[in-house]
Structure formats: C-alpha cells, structure tokens
Amino acid sequence: MNAFQYATAQSNASARELAGAKGMYVAGGNDLLGLLKDYLVPAPDILVNIKALPGMSQIQRGDKTWAIGALVTVAEIEDDPDIRETFPGLHEAAAEIASQQIRNVATVGGNLAQHSRCWYFRHRDTVCLKKGGDLCYALNSDNRYHSLFTGNTCISPVVSSLATMFAALDATAIVLRDSQETRMSMDDLYHAAWENPLAHNSLKPGDLITRVEIPVARHRSTYMQVSDKHTFDWALVSCAAAADVDGGKLSSPRVALGSISPVPHQVEAANAFLDGRTLDDATASAAADMILAGAKPLEHNGYKMPLAHALIRRALSKLVA
Amino acid sequence: MSSWPSQTKYIGAETRRIDAPQKVTGQARYSSDIQAPGWLYGMILRSSLPAAKIGGINVDKARQIPGIKAVVTLGDGERTVHFYGEELAAVAGTTKQACLDALRAIEVDATPMPFVVHETDAKKTDSAKVWEGSPNFGGPSTREHGDVDSAFSECAAIIEGFYTTPVQIHNPMETHGNTVSWTDDGVTCWASTQGISSVKDSLSGALQVDQSQVRVITEYMGGGFGAKFNAGVEGILAARLSREAKAPVRMMLTRFDEALAVGNRPSSFQKIKMGALADGTLHAFEMDNYGTAGFAAGGATGGGGSGVELPMPYLYRVPNSRVSQTVVAVNAGSARAFRAPSNPPASYGMESAMDDLAVKLGMDPVEFRLKNDPNPIRQREYAIGVEKFGWKDKYKKPGSSPGIVKTGVGCAGAAWPAGGGTRSTKGEASIYPDGSVEFRLGVQDIGTGTRTVIAVVAAELLGLTPEQIRVRVGDTNFPPGPGSGGSTTCPSVAPTVNDICSNALQQLQTLSGVADARGDNWYAACKKLGVTPLTVHGQWQPGLSESRACGVQFAEVAVDTETGFVTLKKVVAVHDCGLIIDKLTLESQINGGVIMGMGYALYEERVMDDLSGVVLNPNFETYKLPGIADVPDIDVVLINMPERGVIGIGEPATVPTAAAIGNAVANALGVRVSSLPITPAKVLAALGKVPPVASTTT
C-alpha cells in the first residue's frame, strides 16, 4: 500500500479536521485495509482512527427509538440479549456476517460504508467502471453475484447485511456532514450508488456516521440469506422483513433485499399492499411479485429471481409465525 | 523374507501423532516459519495480462527502492506471456513493503495479444491461439474395444449425458515457497515440498550446482496435494536472488499467487453415451471428453495433459467402448498432479452415468454396480456400506422425497491403481548405549503422519513404545526416500523401517550377545554397546506392501428446492488399504479426502474471466472451500487386510465423494445437475426455475 499518515481522533470535530479532503476514517479496518493493499481506492494521505471517539460505542435503548453507535461491533449486536428481544432480525443479520473474528472487530459504521464487493472492482488487475474505467465487466461477463436492478450501468450490489435489515426496520443513519447532523434513510445512504457507477454509497469525503436510529415500531423482524456455503460466505440474496402483527394482520410491514441492487431493494407499493393484510401464501407471493417486478436478470444471475421470491415469502411467513 | 507380525500392539491400533504437541504448541517450524540468519523477503512480479509480447523489463527504478537487495528477471529480451500471473521478475528486500514497492516500480513493456481462457471457446476454429501459429489442441486420442455402434443397437436402455467438472485449485494451507541460501559453499533450501529429493534435483539442474552441494530441508510443511514436487519457478528465483543479494531469501507465495501459477486439476467436459442389456449388464460405452490443463497443454507442446485424459469407463467392465479425449490449451496456469489425478472427474462422469442408466433400467444403483463392477473388494465394501448407511431404507425413487426440502442418497466407487511402495527407499537408525534410538529417513511428512508411521512400525518391531522412537525426516542428508505422491509414502516407509529394525535386532544380537533385544531386554542389550552407538541401515523390501486400494462412499443430502441450497448430511466411507498402520492418521486421511471431495462437489471452481483473462477468484472469499459448518457427519469404515501388506490411502479417499454427492442430489431432485460445483444457481436452473435472460447486453 501507499504510505500514509496515521492519527487517532479524540472528538468528532478533530476527526473531520484531521481527515481533511484526502483522508479516510478507519474503524475495524476489515474493509479499508484490503482496499489499500490492493490499491483499489485513491491513496488517502492520512488514516484517521475513529475508534477512540466518545459516545459512539453504545447501544442506547429508548422507548420510541434505539440508537446504535457507529463503533458498536457486529459481534456486540449479535450478542446483545435486548436486541435479540426487540429486533430479532438485527440479531440474525449480525450473526450471518462473515466470521466470528471479523464480527469481533467490524463496526456498524464500517459495515454501512464498506465498498463494493464486485469481483471486478476488487481485482487488482481490472479497471472497471467503478474504478474509473469505461467498462462494466460484470455486465458483459461473469455476473453471477450481481444486481437484478440498477439505476446506472454498474451492477455491483449493496452487500451490507446490516443495511438490508436497517432498511426493513426503517432505521436512519445519523451522519455528521459539515458539522451538521444529517439524517439519512438507508435509501438515502446508498442512493448515490444507484445513480453513479463510481459511488459505493452517498457519503462524501469527511462525512462521519455517528449512529443509527431504529424506531421501536415493528415488533417482529427477521433476516435470512442464502449463500453457496453454510457460513462465512456472502449472501447470494438476502431478505429482511419487519412489521407489527396484530391478530394475524400485518401492520407497517417493510421488506428489503440485499445483493440484488446497489441500494437495499425496497418497493413501497409492496409494503403498502401488505399493510393490514392477513398473510397467506397467495398474499406473500403477490408481494414477492411486486417486489421483483421490473428486475433485469442477466446471463448468470437469473437464479436470484426464484431465490429472492422464496426468501421474501419465507421472511413474511416467519413474521407471522 | 520379511513379513509383518501377526500379533501386534501398535500396528493397526490408534496412536496419536507423535508430533502433535509440537504442532499444537507452535514449536513445529514449518517451511514458512524459517528465519535463516540475515534473511530477506522475496516477491515475484507477475504478468497482469493473459497474453502479451514482452519487449523488455526495466528494473532500474526497483533497484533504487530503499531496502531492495536484489532484482532478477525471467528471460532476457523479448518473450511471450501465455497466462495471467506468469512470472516476469523477482525482488528481494529487507521488508515486505519494500518488495511490494519494488514490484510496482518495475516497468514492463508489454503488448497485449488475443487470448482465450475457456475450453469451449478455445476449441472453436476462429479462437485466439495460445501458441502462435499452432492449434489449441491436437487430434483426439481415441481408444476402442469391441464394436460400439452395433452394441448400442443391442441395448435395452441407453442414456446420454454431458457431465462437466471445473478446474480445481490445490490450495494447501501453506502456500508454495521456500527459503533459499546460495553461497560459494552450495545451496541450502528450506522448502515447502512433498519431495525433498526432487527439489534437490531440480535446483541442482536449474542452477548448475553439483548435487553434492545442494541440501533440501523440510521439517514441517502444510500440504501439497500433488502441486509441490519441484523447486518451482519460485525456488529458482529465490536462489538467484540469494546469490545476488548474498543472503538467504524467503519466497513464500501469497494466496493470490496460488490461484494463478502453481497447479490445478484439469477440467473435464464429458459427453457420455452408455447402454445396458435388459438384465442390467453394461454393454456399450462411448465418451467424447475434452478439458484443459492450462497454457502448456496445447498442440504446440504436445503434452502437459496432467490428467485431462480420464481412465474410462473407469471401474466397470464394458465389452464395447470408444473413448475419445482432447487436451485443450487456454491462457491460464498449468495443471499439476492433484490428489488422484484423473480419478475424481472420471468418477464423477462415470458414476453419474451409472445412476442415470440405473434409473432408466429401473434398477437399484447399488445392485447395478454390483452387477458390473468386477472387483471383489469393492463388492465386499458395497455390502458393508449398504448396511452401515441404511441404503435399503434410504434409497427412494428419484424426486419422490416429499416437501420443499428433499433428501436424496447416492453412492460411488473408488479405485487407485498406484499406492504401492517405492523400491529405492532407504533409511537408517542410530541406537545408543542408553537405549535411545533415532530413525532418519530422507522422506518428508506432508501432514499425513509419516513420522508417526515410522514410530509405530519401529516401536512394534523393537518392542518399544512409539514415544521412545525419535524420528527425523525431511533432510536430503538422510538416506533418500520417495516423493510423497501417488499414495506411496506409507508403503515405502513402513517396509523400510521393518528392514532397519530387523537389521538392528540382528546386529544388536551379535554385538550384545542378547538373543532377543526386544522389549524388556532392550536397555540391557543397548548397554552392552559400551560407548559406541550402533548405526544400522535398511531399505524397502518386497512382500510388505501392495498397491491398488479400493473404496466406496455413500452420501446423503438435503436439497432446498426453493433456494437451491444443498446440505451434505452424511457420508459413509468404506475403504481398504491393506495392513492398517495407524488408525488415527488413516481416518484423518479419509476425513480429509471426503472434505476435499465435498469441496469439489459443491463449492470449488477456478473462475476465469472472458473479458480480461484474469482469475476472478484468487482468494478464499470467492474460491469457496468447505468450512467446518459445511462438513457432514463422516463415518469411516475400514477393512483391515494384513495379508496384502501396506497400501496408501491418501488418494482413493477423495475419488468417489463428489460423484456420490452428485448422485444424491440427482436422487433428491429427480433431475440431474450435471456440472460441478453444484451451486444453488445450478440447482434452480436444473429445476427449471430460472427465467430466461430479460435483456441481452453487449
């Protein structure tokens, strides 16, 4: 990797100041070090360690809203008994991520801000669209792990398992931008990647995720994914769902899918369709059809269609089980 | 003539690895742990293009990087690159980062050339040529017995299938590499190798240094699976760098490198037609197979097939057969021997066809095999396996398992033609007046438990315990032993140790006057040696080992028909390998073989990219290997056959696993996924659930 300065920030303001225009934050380092070692991102002149920032390592439990600090680790989410109780889907999503070793150091902020996992982007010897080249290799070659939806010509999907679950929970990322707190839905957080092949998310240089707020509005939630292997493997498709269930009826349901679009894939019309309904097979299936409508399967990723369909149906029926 | 004792205490029992404490405490020094005084890091610059004309390589800037002590290039002047990852130059320096920086500072004048990375494309007449001006494949090699065409007309049932297997990468836990010190006194190489003697020979030849001046040491190493017999380009580069830098150079490849240039198992694309008579007797077999062994396999080099050609119709007696095979070159790294070369793909193709034909005949797949497999040992093993696995209860009509998650079962047989001893194996032992004893053999322990085998045999024959036997291996200064390949190590080493022991007992008797120095008399007899230790030699003797192990495996799977996800639930592996030396290390070999076979069946595949020519998955994130959560319940059943002598097991253990799993999946679904690895994507496609491509892109 290229040489860089290294500094540990003690306050949010100093973190932003230290990072300047060409610095990068480092939290657990799982994603960032790999990017730097393979020269996949423009060389930062400074790495600002944000692990010492105050107030970002807590899980705050409120009546209406929980706040999960950006430095909380994935393992802490997985192990927290209250999360398991209140947001079971979040526990499930955390538990599926990578390996125990990675979960122990991976942070919520880093997980949300991680870069594309597309094997062309990650390859040291291909200059793809996402790296400023003029060709999306995946579109024309091996796209088995790629998106069914995109708003541009890059088909690298969002792979953050937490983002998928947060989307279903209607969570908001609180981002410090130009010393202002900005609230971003998961859709906002990835919207830039939907439009712009060069973007991995909507964060601008210097933006700092401080926490994620989750409304305590949906008492049932679940996350499921299918990978090639049982554990320690990326999702081929993931599906998160959350709702309140009252006498078998869904209320405020939300469904989000990962690994099929540059953003957590959500269809508000499907959420609205499900709202107030009693779930049966036909309803779940109709919702899945709505969610997948307009998908553009490519040569090697068509299998994601039946897979996503099945996961949506299963996630919904698990909510009411 | 030498023989094995009929009553044994250690042979055939369970002995824990004698080096287990060293391994679990980290005291065992693997080749990648070696830190020779003053050592430097070595690293290789590889081609970032799959095919190119290299006009020249300028290393001036690399030499300027602080900490860089040597830079060498491969080939002077113009040359052609044939695959992504081909070695171009190498650097040695005091830190890893200095080396990485130096690699980036090397300027390569490369002109890209057309390339082809997929076998099926390389076969087309208008394909890019791997070797300029020469076709990508030679004429097929064809074998024919009987009259195939009229035999098919006599068959009651005929199936046709197209069964394919991917290129599999060895991926041993320890990567390829070594530390080499080359001074005026000669060359010392600490190698991660399965053949210290072959590394010695290859270094001596490549460097033009007398064999007497080359010493190769492999105390502990982390696996090879057939890909680590020679010094390799990396060994020779390390030596040249060491010469230039006047310091030892440690050149361990990275996981990335492993995917490119140090071997793989060739692919296979097997078009099979097979027919049987009404009573289930196989009658006609026809196969057209092609596969690639990488860039060196083309018509231009006339060889380098490394296992593309499959021994078909494998285990079965078919009176009429025609087998036609083509080795295709592509712009990708070369194949090397890989655990039972040719056999796992042969097993997958043939055993898949067997099940498909059994279904068509309405026969039970085991019955069908028993009818056509002439080998009496496998017949016995099927009988045992059927009981142990509960086959009769578990086998149901294909696709008849109810529900969304369907279970299925399958079986397959294994053969390994080799696995006998290497006649030239030698060894020695020193017996000291205090009764301590050390065995030295110029063989290497590649993780299979060779040290333990030596200790078990010596303890048995000397009447001592395995802990009392000190074993040293992995040094070419010891009497020469075989390379650890072909499942030959155990049948080479065990008879040699037997011979050393009988020589030792004879000489001890002469020198000490003690008629039988074994067991309780050992210390008294040794004491009589006075002050001079006794050194005895021995060599491999006939009559103590054999070849040709068999085996059968049964697999049970659960397949989720909505997600395509396959769970391997159980494997029963019934194997023989003659006289069992140590049950624990033997079972460990079989467990490892099954797990590797499972990876071949469900996860592993080198993915080449058409557009860029690179290997797309040069890491364990996307080159998927079984993890412990994937591994099923493995039930190992051993048949001890002391009358056959010692036979190797490493290879047969991995041969039938993928075929058995593939058959189990087909049994569960009622349709076959006829291409490995069996991923959720392929299962859903086989079930007809994948919609057609919506938009074609350019």
Ligand SMILES: Cc1cc2nc3c(=O)[nH]c(=O)nc-3n(C[C@H](O)[C@H](O)[C@H](O)COP(=O)(O)OP(=O)(O)OC[C@H]3O[C@@H](n4cnc5c(N)ncnc54)[C@H](O)[C@@H]3O)c2cc1C
């Ligand atoms: C083999 C493997 C498998 C994996 N499987 C999964 C999986 O199944 N699901 C999944 O979701 N993830 C998976 N991951 C990804 C892993 O979870 C992420 O790499 C990890 O969460 C990143 O967190 P980190 O703290 O280490 O981030 P870092 O590497 O420190 O940072 C990552 C990026 O985020 C930025 N960043 C970090 N914190 C902040 C912040 N507070 N505000 C703004 N920017 C910030 C950094 O600048 C950097 O660009 C896997 C990773 C590996 C290596």
